[in-house]
Amino acid sequence: MRWSYLFWLVVLAGAAATLFEIKHEVQALEEDLLATERRIRTERETIEVLRAEWSFLNQPARIERLAKEHLGLGPMTPDQIVTVDRLPPRPEDFQRVPVALDELLPPVRPEQLTGFAATPVSETTR
């Protein structure tokens, strides 16, 4: 009889202690959470401010001035735009046997050709 009282007393004390421990922990976590949320909020606000600042610094007039001052860049002219199929062949391609001729000649293995790179034809021209 006495032993069982003692046992329950110990269990009770243990349960109470655990409860307080957990409660304390939860409180600490909740404080943490609030602090984190507050931090997220301030970070978000800072991001908003920095985004506005970024947009402000990206004013086309400013970018143009900076590009002129530091990069020597100007608006692109049509002469500077060329499509790939209009490009002249590369100097190293000059030595290569033209495709049409290639067909007339007896078949040779690629490594027998002079100046023929290991890369396939389609990759060098495109």
Add this chain to the structure above:
Amino acid sequence: MIGQNRHATRVARVTPCGRDLGAQQGWVVELEGQAKSALEIGRTRLLVTGFVFVLAFLGVAGRLVDLSLFGAAAEPARAEAPSAAELRPTRAAILDRNGEILATTLPVASVYANPHEIRDPATAAGRLATALPGLDAAQLGAKLGADRSFVWVKRHVSPREMAAVNRLGIPGVRFQREEKRVYPHGALVSQVVGLTDIDGHGIAGMERAGDQALADGHRPLRLSLDLRLQYIMAEELGAAMETFSGIGAAGLVVDARNGEIVSMVSLPSFDPSDPGAASEEARFNRASLGVYEMGSVFKLFTAAMALDAGTVRLTDGYDVTDAIRVGRYRITDYHPLRGTLSVPEILMHSSNIGTVHMAMDAGTKRLLAFYDALGLTRPAEYELPESGDPLLPTPWREVNTMTASYGHGIAVTPLQLVRAVAAVANGGELPSLTLLRREPGDATRGTRVLTEETSRQMRWLMRLVVERGTGRNAEAPGYLVGGKTGTADKLAPSGGYARNKRIATFVGAFPMDDPQYVVFAMVDEPKGIKATYGYATAGWVTAPVVGRVVDRIAPLLGISPRRGDDEMETEQRIVPVVFRGMEFAAR
């Protein structure tokens, strides 16, 4: 209660079994009469109370089981603080089509003070003035010395200023969190983006048009505007306006297919961060609210209408030697020519007389119906509340048909004009305008107003004007610009037209083999300069603006230049079969 009625009876001290009950326990208390009934009542009450308590505890136990075993889902798992998302700036941002911020709401701090807590107002004011540039120390000192408990020191300070004030550590000086609408690109987009009032309600431009969505939405409003194009247009227009001492200017770039407005400029503009300082003139959106007689640009519509109706063919021509007299009017040409001009030549040389003949051959009814179909008779419908009503003569007489055919006596907004030109150039479908970005997929089909064939012919005619006609200065090599100049005399306050006040307009599209964008430029009251031999006509004032704008924006829009053989081929493709390799004289 157990008082005088108590009877104590001595009973045997030993139980019948012989167990000794001890000194006091041989006594049994017996109660009678009133005392007994009182005890009974007490016992009943105790029972009832006990029962109630049992019920209450059962309730608690039941609830405990309910919460711990079944209730977990119904209740939030944790005590929730207002989440970060809910505390975001209230009014959503306005972005351009590439996501550049045009307007956003930022939290800002305002500095206030409680003068009662400030011991030495003069020193405090002096120190605050060092941290907050632009404050007058003496004035602030007087404010801080006042017998009040609240004065604003400075509203809306920057984070840097806030840190500086914090560092001073003056007791009684505090911060108030506020929200402020910020426009990073200022005057560049102020006409379109608009303004909010002090409470954050939109009062002009997109701020007003999208007020609902902006106020409750966390999603930013994405406009069709492209900031880079906006800048280029504003810069070129501003330069032209300055060179020719104009009083105002307007510019538009509109997607010819889906009606997206990618640039809308109205000069002079205003700084949205200080709207109070803006004049009425600066706030007025010339591109969409102002109505103007557009002049010869309207010849495009006359020609398109006549060609579409079949009352004239490309190869037909009219004698433009004699001026046309109607009542007290006399219609002449700006550059008088003699003989017969073909339809392409009429447009190239911008002949009023030829155009009037063309319009009269087609008739008033057809012309009016066409204007109606092009949306020139109603205000343009799009997001902004600022959309001007066109001015048409009422009643419409025959002479109005004549003058309207070359753009006089009918006043429309630049936006209406651009939309109509888009329809003429894009294959004959009238697009619906929008300032909101359209996703590539949801391009709405416009209503058909011209046949494909007429539109193709018109494209060639527009190209001709730039290639060999009055719009030569609009040429941007490689981009096949086509368009039409328009120089209209402004109405004089005294009635009739003022000779020295005009509006120079150029509306163009590019590239003409497959028009993607319509570009519009207008300068109000340009004055001739030496470099243009005193001319202030559209060909000198606004055509170069469009040429330069196209030259600069085409690479940004991903339109590749037609070069070399390609250009020749494309040119050939535009030219109608009957004219290939020929001159354009009427036959």
